[in-house]
Each structure stands twice: as C-alpha cells, then as structure tokens.
Amino acid sequence: MGKYNLTALRVRQTALRQKEAGKTHQIPKWIDVVRDIPPAQVLVRNQQQQHQLVRQRLKTLPGASKPQVVFEVQEKRVKPKKASRMFLPTEIKYEEDLLRKEFFRDHPWELARPRVVLESTGKDYENYDWSRLQQPGKRLDGESVVQRQLWLLNNVPDMTKSTAYDIARREFYRLRLQEDIERRVAAEEAEATGATFGPTRLEIGMELENQEYERWKVWAKSEAQVQEQRAAAFTGAPEIPSTEDSLGLEEGVEEKQPQQA
C-alpha cells in the first residue's frame, strides 16, 4: 500500500473478505461494532484554526451616552501565506501574554517564588472574580496582577494599559506589604509564647565568614614566616629579634608584609 499502511483502518473489510474466501470459519465478534462505529478518518488535512489576538475594551463613543464594548482584532499580515504553510498550526495568542511579559520583566524575582501549577478539577477559574486582586484558594503572585490588569482593561471604561498596570501593581504592593507585616507579627507572637527560632541567614553567613577569616589568618602567618626565613637566608645574617617579631604578630600581618617585600 505504498507509503501508508492502512491495514489497521481496514480490519472490517479484511475480516469480511477472509470469511468470503474461506480463510476464517467465523466472522469475528467485533464486526458489527466496527460497522456501527467506523474507524477514524486519517490523512485528511483541514485548514487550521487561525488564532488572532482579540482585545475587549469598554469605550465611550462620541455619540453614545453609555460606554460600549468594543472588540479589536489585531490586523492580519498583508503578506499572504505560502501554499505549503497553509495547513500548519498557528501560534495561539492571548492578550495576557504581553501583560505577563511586561510584569515579569519589571519584577523578575516574582518568578523565583514557588507556585502551584497543579489543578485538581480544572475548574479553579469558576471561583475567581478579578474585580479584586485576592482570590480564595490562590496565592497572590504575578499571575494575579496580570489577571487583575486584564479585568480592568476589559471592564472599566476608557482604561489604558499603563493605568490598569499601575492600579493592579499598587494593589499588589499593598497586599505584599501586608503579608510581610502579618508574617512579622506572627513571628513575634510565636516568640512571645515561647517559640525559638534558629540563627537567621545573616547570622549563619557571618559565622561562615568568620571561619574563613580564621583559616586565612593561620595560612597568612605561616606564609609570613616562610618569607621571613627566605629573606634571612638571602641576607646571610639571621637576626633573631626580627623573626620573633614576626612570630609574635597576630593581627598586623598585612602591615608587615610590604615592609619585608
């Protein structure tokens, strides 16, 4: 059958012919099933769905008293598609994409926050109402800002993108600050009722730095001693007081070194 192997799709015809020809004694049980539910049509290419960016806005038109809903479609390219590209799938575009890109360009560290991407039912969106920023069952994150901004753009008359961004962002900052305060108060309350927290990250970092400093000090001492001995060997006249000095020094290694060099 040339390029394609269509045996799987022609099971029924084959079975009937085999019975006719006497190759099999019985018609298989599924013969009626395949007749009633025919196999899928394959190898047919349809014109792909053309995805376009649609923007919904509420605008007050010059004549009308009430603002009206206006749908704007992104203009199509003037250049027609090549015939060979006709059946290729097209890029799916949404208006949020641009908003999302802008937000995360301005707040790259929002991407570092942990985020739940799992959906249990797929119907989470039913609980959300983006006329406010906070949603039940959803952590406040960049996506909230994007959705809020989109809601503002879609539902507030004569809203511009930057204004919507500013409004959503301001609400977001306020809520983040509130979260911060809540966390601090919770920690305070916990401490007041007897909780103890371990050393903070700053303290741990400081501790590590101290250790590294001590290690360096030991190394620097030995290094200074070696250099001094080398200098003494070069001059040929060992001077006991100078070595004692170098052994005695603890903190001022750096100050001594330039003198010796």
Place this chain on the structure above:
Amino acid sequence: MIARQLCMRQSRQLHAFNRQARTLNSLNRFYSTEPPVDTTLQTRIKERSAEIESRYQNDAVPERISRRRAEQLAWKARGERKFKFQDLGSSVTDAYKPEDIIRNPPKPSDVTLELLLASQTHLGHSTSRWNPQNSRYIFGIRDGIHVISLDVTAAYLRRAAKVVEEVAARGGLILFVGTRKGQKRYVVRAAELAKGYHIFERWIPGSLTNGQQILGHCETKVVNAMDEEIPKYREALADRSVLKPDLVVCLNPLENVVLLHECGLNNVPTIGVIDTDADPTRVTYPIPSNDDSMRAIGVIAGVLGRAGEAGQQRRLENAKNGVLTYPPITPEHLLSPERLAELAQIEAGNVAANAEAAEIANKLDEAVQSIETEQASTPQETSQSTESQPEPQTQVPETEKPAEPQPEQPQTQAQAPETPVKDQ
C-alpha cells in the same frame, strides 16, 4: 586588605555586641525575618498560668462530692476537651489525590474538557517533532509545543470507550497494553475493570504471529454464559490454537510498533493514544492525547476500563435473562462425535448410579432430611451434564482463559483477578 580586615573585625564585634546585649531589637522590628526575642509578654503568661493553677487547686479543695462522681466529671471534661480539640484546625477538602484515578476512575460520561485540561492531555511535543498526519488534532502552537485540541480528544475518547464497551458486551477478549514506566497500575486497573488482560512489561514479538510457540503452554478454559468454568472441556483445549484478542488497547503505540504490526497481520482492531509525534495510521481508533503524562494516561485508561466494565455488566445481565449477545459455541466445535458419545454414556451411567444410590439411601435410612438433601444434589448434576439440549443459556458458549501472555511474571497474575472472558 587592611580595609577588609577592619571591616571584618568591626562586623564581628558588632555581631558579638548584638549577641550580648539586645539593644538593637528596636531596629530588628523593621525586619520581617528576625523578630525580637525580649518581650514583656512572657512574664505575664507565667503569672497567668500561676493564677490558673491556684484557681484549680482552690476548686479541688471543697471535696464534698463523692470520689466516683468526681472521676465521672473528669472523664466527661476530658471528652469535651478532646472534642473541642478535634474541632480546631482546618479540614482539607477538594485536595488532589493522585490515587483517585486508580481507585475511582472516571466514566465515559464524566469526561469533560476541564478534566482533560487538568490532566494535561492537551500537551503535545515540540513542533519540530510532529507528525503532519496529526495536524487535524492540533489546536495550535504555544511556547514551541503543539497543543492538542481538547474537544477532539474528548470526542475520540468517547468513541473509543464506546468500542470497548460494545466489544466487552459481545464477550470479546480485550488486551490493555502500557509498557512505559509507571503505567503499570493504570493498565492493571483498567484490565481489572473491563475483565480483560494486560501487559505492562514488554510485548514479546511473535505472541500473535507465532503464538503456539510463545503462549502454547498457557492455560485456557471453557466457561458458560455466566463466566463459570466447565471443566468437561479441559482436555479439548489441549491442541487448539492460541487465542487472539478481539481488541487491543495500546497506551504507548510509539514503543509497541511490533504489537500493532502483528495486530494488523492478524486483523485485530486497535485503540491507541496518539501523541503529536505518533503515527495515527497504525491504530484503528486513535485517541489524540498526551502520552507522556501519567495523569493523562490514567484518565484515558480509567475511562476505557469503566467502559469495559459497563459492557461486561450488560453481557452478564443479558445472560441472566437467557439472552446471548454473541454466537455461542456448540460442544461439536470442541469435541469429536465419538468423544461426545462417550461423555454422554458416562453421564448417563452417572445419573443411573446416582439414582440407584438415592434409592438405596432411601431404603436404608428413613431420616427425611438426609434424603431431601440427597435429592436436591442429584438434579443439579444432571442438569449440568445435559446442558447441550435444553435452554440456550447453558448452551456452552465456549470461553477460554488464556493465562497471562507473560507467564514468567507471577505478580501479573496476582494482580489480575481470575477473570474468565468469552472468546471465539
């Protein structure tokens, strides 16, 4: 270097200072991470607790009630406290439990676009890896991957479920194949529901085309319409050809090209999960979906398993009413006429012997109950032995039980219950 050392010294000093005297606590208030330790509340709480203790002691002092009564009260109070404590905290509802797909798989009627979306059936492969034959299942491109159209997936999934149900209702053998890592439990569960068979390790090439060699030693059995084994025909199955499935459900067609090829050679219809990089012409009924996500595979296998369950139920109900949904096999198909005659003779002899025994028993003991039980047991045997004539229900629709295609895996058999399935 000097500057660094100075700074370090100072910082260390500062650190030490901070440790010793917590005068910087007022500054710490402005950090979110480090709360102050010194609070006046601590002492207050101690006072409070002391107060409470003293109060309890005072309460205990007037001991007029009997000791028994006090104990009872204490018991009651403890119970109340426990109850209150259990009331505290939060109860988690609507949490996602991955096991739910296995424990309670969705029915074909439960398939919604939201369910499919949540189980990631729409995610295809990178655009460069696509098979252009799948273009009609693809919705568009997003972030460099093809997105499979959810409504197409739902439609094809329902269609495949219908096929499974009808084949199960006609007593066909259904084989579930999922040989990828992690698909084992879904495959086994689906086969369990549909009373079918499963493969989760590897399709041994030639199991269909060279079945006599590979599966020849596997066990088969003849069952009646109610799926009960008829041991009489065990000997007849010894030299019969190996069974072929009536429907193969393949959850990863990419890795099972050989299986699908053999199904094509043996004219077996197939159902397969077709990702954007798979070849849809290899299977009879494709289900365009993501085949890399376990959750997606779980949903699809569960739906098909449920469909098979519904079909099997329908078949058994019909059999109970005396209706066969498939052409049954007569004893002549299985055994030679001479052997049948022999069997009939043996049966007749058995019946006569039973009757004689009953008579002797009748004569010997007069205890009525024992006789009754004897008589109750004999007619059953006769009806079973002469089932070829009277009613169509017991007319020996031949059914055979092929043991697992992979007899070297004991756990396969352990997981699949003994499910006699109709064949031929």
